[in-house]
Amino acid sequence: MDQGERVILVDERDAPVGELEKLEAHRRGALHRAFSVFVHDREGRVLLQRRAQSKYHSGGLWSNTCCGHPRPGENTGAAATRRLREEMGFECRLEAAGGFLYRARLGDLTEHEFDHVFAGRFDGDPRPDPAEVAEWGWTHVDQLTRDLVTHPERYTVWLAKALSVYSAGSRRVSA
Numbered sequence: 001m002d003q004g005e006r007v008i009l010v011d012e013r014d015a016p017v018g019e020l021e022k023l024e025a026h027r028r029g030a031l032h033r034a035f036s037v038f039v040h041d042r043e044g045r046v047l048l049q050r051r052a053q054s055k056y057h058s059g060g061l062w063s064n065t066c067c068g069h070p071r072p073g074e075n076t077g078a079a080a081t082r083r084l085r086e087e088m089g090f091e092c093r094l095e096a097a098g099g100f101l102y103r104a105r106l107g108d109l110t111e112h113e114f115d116h117v118f119a120g121r122f123d124g125d126p127r128p129d130p131a132e133v134a135e136w137g138w139t140h141v142d143q144l145t146r147d148l149v150t151h152p153e154r155y156t157v158w159l160a161k162a163l164s165v166y167s168a169g170s171r172r173v174s175a
Contacts, residue, residue, distance in 0.1 A: 007032040007069045012101060014114045019072045026057070029103065029110030032069065035080045036162040039065040039092060039120045045138040046166075047126065049088065051156070052134045057106045060134065063156040064163070067115075080118045088136070089127030092120040097169030104157040115158060117165040141167060 007025050009018040010033050025032050039047045047065045051058055066087040070079035077094060085091050097119045103112040126136055141163070148160050 005069075006072050007034075008072055010114050012114070014099070022069060026106075026109040026111065029112045031101075031112045031114065033076065033116070034067065034069050034113040035076055035083075035116040035118060036067045036158065036166075037065045037080050037084055037094060037118045037120065038097070038162070038166040039084070039088075039122045041121065041123050041138060043138075045140050046144065047088070047122070047136060047138055048144070049128065049133045050135040052130065052132055054131065057109050057111075058156045061156045062154055063159050064166075067158070067162075076116050077118065080116075084120075087129055087132045089129065090122055090124065092122040094118040094120040098165040100161050100165050102158060102161055106157065111157065113158070115162060117162050117169065119166055119169065 005022045006019045007022045008016050009020055009030055011017050020030055048062050050062050053060050066083050068083035070076045080094050081091055097117045099116045101114050128136055148155055
């Protein structure tokens with residue numbers, strides 16, 4: 001994690017109220033803006049990643065295609081595109097699918113985020129950054145939904161909520 005990387009602090013309506021260093025925001029449990037990206041292929045399967053063990057939280061857990069935080073002054077959609085390229089090694093058109101507010105304790109850190117969900121389509125193999133992604137794979141949403149219930153310990157705490165927003169929102173984004 002970049003030391004000094006900053007996040008946008010927001011209120012419960014996602015209005016900016018300041019900024020803070022990313023790790024400090026997670027230590028304090030300060031509400032900040034985030035995003036989760038789901039990319040699907042022509043068969044309707046979603047691309048998941050297993051986070052690298054070296055991640056500062058949730059290492060080794062399966063999650064959505066990519067996620068992150070916009071930087072102060074950065075458009076959230078542009079940030080989602082940037083992180084998709086940085087983490088998974090490709091770009092595609094992304095559309096907003098909705099958002100949700102959540103709070104979860106992760107050891108000595110607290111995820112407290114207003115999470116914007118984006119959806120896109122890509123038909124190919126990603127080229128992920130091994131510092132970010134340990135493994136990747138395509139799966140059908142119904143299979144993922146069942147596994148989230150049966151084996152929640154395999155997944156990041158935000159995945160079920162983000163998947164629900166994605167499923168209700170823009171799931172069929174054209175290429």
